[in-house]
Amino acid sequence: MKSVTNLESTLVGVAGEYYVAAELTMRGHIASITLRNSRGVDIIASNSDASKSVSIQVKTINSSKPKWLLNQKSENFFSKNHFYIFVALRLLGERPDFYIVPSEAVAQYVKLSHASWLAGKKSDGSPRKDSDMRNFTDIDSKYKEAWSLLNL
Numbered sequence: 001m002k003s004v005t006n007l008e009s010t011l012v013g014v015a016g017e018y019y020v021a022a023e024l025t026m027r028g029h030i031a032s033i034t035l036r037n038s039r040g041v042d043i044i045a046s047n048s049d050a051s052k053s054v055s056i057q058v059k060t061i062n063s064s065k066p067k068w069l070l071n072q073k074s075e076n077f078f079s080k081n082h083f084y085i086f087v088a089l090r091l092l093g094e095r096p097d098f099y100i101v102p103s104e105a106v107a108q109y110v111k112l113s114h115a116s117w118l119a120g121k122k123s124d125g126s127p128r129k130d131s132d133m134r135n136f137t138d139i140d141s142k143y144k145e146a147w148s149l150l151n152l
Contacts, residue, residue: 007062007089016060016087017042019096029152040077043085047152053081054150057103059136060087066099066141070134075111078103083150086136086143099143100150101136110134 007015017033021043024031030046046053059068068086084106086099114134122128138144 012060012062012089013058015089016096017058019060019087019089020056020058020085020098023098023147027147029150040073041082045150045152052152054152055079055082057082057084058087059084060089060096062089064088064090064097066097067135067137070106070110070136072132072134074134074136075107075114078107080104084136086138098145098147099138099141100146101138101143102149105143106136109136 021031021033024043024045028048030048030050032044034041034044040057041055042058043056044053045056059070061068066086066088080102082103084099084101084103086101088097088099090096118128118130120128143149
C-alpha cells in the first residue's frame with residue numbers, strides 16, 4: 001500500500017474533511033462541508049430530519065501517532081454544539097482513525113496541558129517561552145470512534 005506521508009498539508013486537511021463527511025453520511029446524517037472562509041467550522045452536520053445540528057472542526061494528520069496541533073484560539077472557541085473530529089490518516093486504501101471530541105473538552109485539555117508544558121524547563125534548565133501553539137492527544141483513546149457524542 002502507498003503511504004500518504006508525503007502528501008501536501010493542504011491536501012491532508014481536505015482529505016480529512018471529506019473522510020469525516022463520508023463517515024457522517026454513512027451513519028445516516030446530513031453533512032455539509034463549509035467554504036474555506038468559515039472560521040473554525042469545517043462541516044455542519046444534522047440528523048436526517050434536520051431537527052438537531054452540530055458544527056465540526058476537522059483536524060487531520062498523516063501519521064498514526066494521535067497528536068494534533070492547534071492554536072491558542074482553541075482554548076476559548078467552544079460551545080455545546082461544536083465538536084472537533086481529529087483524523088489520523090493511515091495507508092492509502094485504509095480507513096483513517098477518527099476521534100470525536102466535544103469542543104469544551106478540547107479547550108480544557110489544551111489549556112491545562114499548555115500550562116503544564118509552560119511551567120516546565122527547557123533541556124538547558126532555562127524557562128520555556130510562551131507560544132501560540134497547542135496540541136491535543138487522546139492518550140487513552142477515550143474519544144476514538146465516539147460518534148455517539150454528536151448526539152444526532
